[in-house]
Structure formats: C-alpha cells, structure tokens
Amino acid sequence: MPLMRKDGDGNILLSDLAYSPEMPKENERLQMTRAWARALVVPEHFDAGGTSKVAGLNEIDLIITVDAADQVSGVLTVGDLMQFVGKDGVPSVDRDKFAIIRGRRPKLHWCEEGKHDTTEDPCSQHPPK
Numbered sequence: 001m002p003l004m005r006k007d008g009d010g011n012i013l014l015s016d017l018a019y020s021p022e023m024p025k026e027n028e029r030l031q032m033t034r035a036w037a038r039a040l041v042v043p044e045h046f047d048a049g050g051t052s053k054v055a056g057l058n059e060i061d062l063i064i065t066v067d068a069a070d071q072v073s074g075v076l077t078v079g080d081l082m083q084f085v086g087k088d089g090v091p092s093v094d095r096d097k098f099a100i101i102r103g104r105r106p107k108l109h110w111c112e113e114g115k116h117d118t119t120e121d122p123c124s125q126h127p128p129k
Ligand SMILES: [Zn+2]
Pocket: 111, 113, 114, 115, 116, 118, 123, 124, 125, 126
C-alpha cells in the first residue's frame, strides 16, 4: 500500500486522512454528529485541500466523510486537516506528518446536550448548566 494515494490531479483525498470508526458506538455517535452545525459532511473522495478551505470559512470542527452509499466512513478533525494542508489550502507533502495523522483516532468528546461529537471539552455551544 503506497504511503500517499492521490487522485488524477495529484490531490490528497479525505479518505487517506480520516479515521474509520471501528466500534459500533463510534459509528452511532458520528451518525448523530452529522446533524451538528459544526460538522461538515463530505464524500470521502473529496480532496483535502479544497475541503480545508470550506471548513476554514465555516467554523467547522469535524469533517465527517461518507461513502458512495451515504454511510459514515470516517472522521477527521479540522485541526488535523489544517496541520496537514496548511491554512492556505495548499497540501504540504510532509510525509512524517501524513504518517502521524493518517487514519488516527481523534480525541472526541460526546456532547450529551447537543447529541454530537466534538473536539471541545466541554462543548462551547452547549456548556454544562
Ligand atoms: Zn454541543
């Protein structure tokens, strides 16, 4: 398996970076997270650079990838995406960074109030009462 798979245009795809949920609980939570305003749901074959631009403009916290059947296939934090592609959306081909981020399980917190995963602990949209 090549370290970095690219599409015909030489782009790095979200499916190369996203973590695929391994446990039913993770999958279930990501399904619910799809409805959250700060989650961006994108086909997994979308390119990482283009997605980072959209995410940066919309205060997105999590990228949720879906497969051709519209099922959740992975999750990627915007923090990780930005580390990899850079703020200008130009993918920096840093093999070390890629190896670290690629497919790693993000540290997610479950927001019970809003019924979504988030990288924030606690969620700033739904702070504990
Ligand atoms: Zn919340």
